[in-house]
Amino acid sequence: MPKQRITPITTVTAVTTVALLTLAACGTESGKGSGSGAGAGSGGEVRTETALTDVRWNVDSVTVGGKKTAAPNGASVEIDSQGRASAKTGCNSIGADVTVKGDTVTVGKKQSTLIGCPKELEAFEKALSGAFSGTLKATVQDKRLTLTTADGDAIALTSEPPAPLVGTEWTVGALAQGATATSLPKGTDGKARFTFRKDGEELSMEGSLGCNSFSAPARLTEPESGAPGILTIGRVSSTRKLCPGPEMTLERQVQKVLEGKVAYELGHRGLTLTSAGGQGLSATAAAPGK
Structure with a gap:
């Protein structure tokens, strides 16, 4: 199996957009993260740091400028309570530094492998690139996470339970x-x-x-x-x-x-x-x- 070369995401346009997926999942639900500012809103809505970490998130879609783009199969993201995110898209693997404070997610430095991706991913990557940048607001409700930009673009994700050793x-x-x-x-x-x-x-x-x-x-x-x-x-x-x-x-x-x-x-x-x-x-x- 060939070794994958790691390079800063900022140097590769095609990969940059995939990399954003990493943090797209910076996300949510119950986890081990340490956080202040706990609180639960009505309808099961949660806005805490602990809800944004140590959860596996499947990316469902990205909406940019009112246009919704479905995510490819296998698009998933995890972020740990130490502020490190990782993602697998079925093509490249991505790592990134993330700061989570309450319901605010700030994207830091990213790295990605450089596997050539199918053309079908291009529209999704472009949409994700437009939606994922700077500071995002995270909203968790039930098992769903939404990351929203100041302009109203959004990334939708759903939590996925881990597989147990026995019975799987x-x-x-x-x-x-x-x-x-x-x-x-x-x-x-x-x-x-x-x-x-x-x-x-x-x-x-x-x-x-x-x-x-x-x-x-x-x-x-x-x-x-x-x-x-x-x-x-x-x-x-x-x-x-x-x-x-x-x-x-x-x-x-x-x-x-x-x-x-x-x-x-x-x-x-x-x-x-x-x-x-x-x-x-x-x-x-x-x-x-x-």
């Missing part, structure tokens, strides 16, 4: 050896997937290794003090079908990860597993309704 189907999207990540063998996207199940105190995992179905007992040790959690995976039982070469290659690589004590890190809708030998994988959960 995780689809393997990349493999890793140490710090080096690689893409899946050609033609195997979506082939490897798994779900953790809990029956009383007993935990197990089941799914597809890429070709064959499998199951295994597991034990979970929750993460502490920022360290990864630990999954202790027991003996893997699987079917014995012979499959095309790429699928068998994927299967062997996934099996190397699912051995013994495996470190896990759970993101919003992402999961990484890393074995003691350094073999790893990253998996994602489908968004709600997908």
